[in-house]
Amino acid sequence: MVSGWAPANCRLDLPMTPTTAAQLRELFFQHVCQTSLSPLGIVVASASGCEIIDSEGKRYLDLLSGMGVANVGYAHPRVV
Secondary structure, eight states: OOTTOOGGGGSOOOOOOHHHHHHHHHHHHHHSOOSSSSOOOOOEEEEEBTEEEETTSOEEEOOSOOTTTTTTOBTOTTTO
16 A cells, blocks of 8 residues: 555545536546446435435435445445
């Protein structure tokens, strides 16, 4: 692990406007290997427990159970 690294230091400190969300979506499609023919199409602004909140404030129940959070959920206080 890199000295001084923490998950909080890896966040983009941008206001989540529709414009920045669209720009992030475009960067994602340009630079990330797709694992699905139909990606979610949302920009995740935050997450807690089993809930994902997108850049427009819409809330989703995470039914995908990403490997990194499958057991404890997002931002579990005993982990972070």
